Amino acid sequence: MSEAKGKHVFVSYVHEDAAQVDALCSILEAAQIPYWRDRKSLGPGDAWKAKIRDAIRDGSLVFLACFSENSRAKDKSHMNEELTLAVEEYRKRPPGRTWLIPVRFDGGDVPEWDLGAGRTLSDLNYSDLFGPRYAPEAASLATTIHNVIGEKQLSPAAALEAVEQATSADRADLLKRLTKEMLVDPARRIELDDLVSQEVQRVLAVLTDADRVAATVGGTGNEQVVRYATEAQDLWELTKPFCASLQVAARWGSPDELVPWSNGIRSFVQAATKITGGTTALLEMRHLPGVVSIMAAGLACASNRRWDNLKVLVADTTIRDRHESKPLGLLEATSPHAPFDQQEWTTNTLARSVMSGISFEEAIEGITSNRLTKFYTPAADWMFAILRPIFQDQLPDEDSYAAEFDRAEVILGVLAQDLVNVRLAVGEGRGWGRSRWFGRSTWRHAQHRGNALEDLKHEAEREGAKWGPLRADLFGGERARAESAISEYQEIFERISMNRF
Structure with missing residues (x-):
């Protein structure tokens, strides 16, 4: 959306950088920001110096x-020449007014142009459009520009949409990088929440x-499995x-x-419990966003020993269940099995596809023909695989990631058992007994690849009242409650493990 007249962004560059400027202008267009660029905004026969000066x-x-x-x-x-004119215009503007923004296409220095009053061009905040920070920097630049020239401010979400539209950037990576930037800046917390x-x-x-959930799924058995697996994968990508x-x-x-994330997890789980008609498999799959988010929260918190955050994100969060008079804890309202109840073929197809790098069609054909084996816990193995890239920076070692995933599973399981124990102790609700x-x-325990539950139990016994989860007021801060939950969970855990041989 180039503009030769009216308010616009003026893009100044050397022609050897035309490719980088093409990419920058694509982002401006996606963000609906008008811009002036010599090769697009000058017509045949224009007196170019005069036109540029006017622009x-x-x-x-x-x-x-x-x-x-x-x-x-x-x-x-x-x-x-353009910069000389720009500096003259900059000097006429009030101090602190955003107008001249340096953009770097590499890691070199911004030139020391004299801006007057002891200021130089390198003193201004600049945007780095290169390297791994390209996408979030581009989103931040689009937001800044729109806030200066737009009649309506461009939200960070809209800026992210624009950058994603104009580049091949992954949305998850964009949001992760923006979260890292905004979380530590109190001035940007409202933007991050939005x-x-x-x-x-x-x-x-x-x-x-x-x-969506009312859709009829036809075809052969394998074709139905592929459809359900595709639906699950789409929900995960979302x-x-x-x-x-x-x-x-x-x-x-x-x-x-953590309120925005806690509210998000709660909303996902609550939406999955809403009564509506439709295809059973698709209705159950509504649990997937909530379950995967809970697992991501559990893994992030447990591996960093942020028990206080786990309490806020998962343990203390409740929903209104249609069968209960009082709020129901998240870990009782859903579980890793909820999205795929009685869908063994679907979960095995998902797990085999992501772990073997093959299509859903190849996976289900291989499983049904016995060329490929089934998994003991396909839903959990699938979650383990799809969350791996997100935790690559935190847990780069494969063995460490596997061990921390186990730890997250068992702490969530023990917390769920504690919720059951508390409810049953006061005679509330229909609740599960485990x-x-x-x-x-x-x-993994059955195959002697570690016992995360035994490790957790020993840690709790060794540290006593100083155990991190108790100090964070998990289990109500009561050691006896924690021991009871661990003991009852372990009884079932061992029984299940024995069946894995």
Whole structure:
């Protein structure tokens, strides 16, 4: 959306950087930001110097000065003339007004142009459009520009949409990087909350779509499995950005900062319990965003020993259940088995596909023909595989990741057992008599690959009242409650493990 007249962004660059500027302008267009660029905004026969001067002085509300090795290598360039005019205009503007924004296409220095009053161009905040930070920097730049020239401010969520649309950037990586930046900056907390809420609404829009769950799934048995597996994968891709942001917040945020993520998890689980008609398998699959988010929170918190955050995100969060007069804890309202009850073929297809790098069609054909084996805990193994990339930076070692995943499974399972114990002790509700949070840690224990539950038990016994979960007021801060929950969960855990041989 180039503009030769009216308010616009003026893009100044050397022509050797045309490819990088093409990408920048694609982002501006996606964000609906008008811009002025010489090769697009000059018509045949135009007096180019006069046109550029007018574009800078009369219509430019933001001036982007793009620097690179190419621009620094030139002693003479049209960009230098444009910068001279830009500096003159900058000096006329009130101090602190955003107008001149340096953009770097590489890691070189911003030139020391004299801006007057002891200031130089390198003193201004600049945007780095290169390397792994390209996407979040581009989103931040689009937000800043729109806030300066737009009649309506561009939200961080809209900026993220624009960058994703204009580049091949992964949305989960974008949101993760933006969360890292915004979480530590109190001035950007409202923006971050809005960004997370936007992701939650994206997921909820699908979970509450009555037409989606009412769809009839026809075809052969294998074709139906592929359809259900595709549905599950789509739900995961939709939830993945939220989980990527959650992984950062759960590790580094404080409990009072986690409200957007806690509300998101609650909303996912609540939506899955809503009564509506439809295909049973698709209705059950509504549990998937909530379960995967709980597992992501558990893994992030347990591996960083952020028991205070686990309490806020999972243990203390409740929903209104249609069968109960009082709120029901998340870990009772859902479980790793809830999205796929009686869907053994679907979960095995999902797990085999992601772990072997084959299509759903190849996976189900291989399983039904006995060329490929089934998994003991396919739903848990699938979650283990799909969450791996999100936790790559936190747990780069495969063995460490597997051990921490086991730890997260058992702490969630023990907390679920504690919720059951508390409810049954006072005679409330129909409740299950046991935790339903069991997964791959059971077969890993059976195959002598570690016993996360025994480790947790020994840790609790060794540290006593100083045990981290108790100090964070999990289990009500009561040692006896924790011991009872661990003991009852262990009894079932051992029984399940024995069946894995």
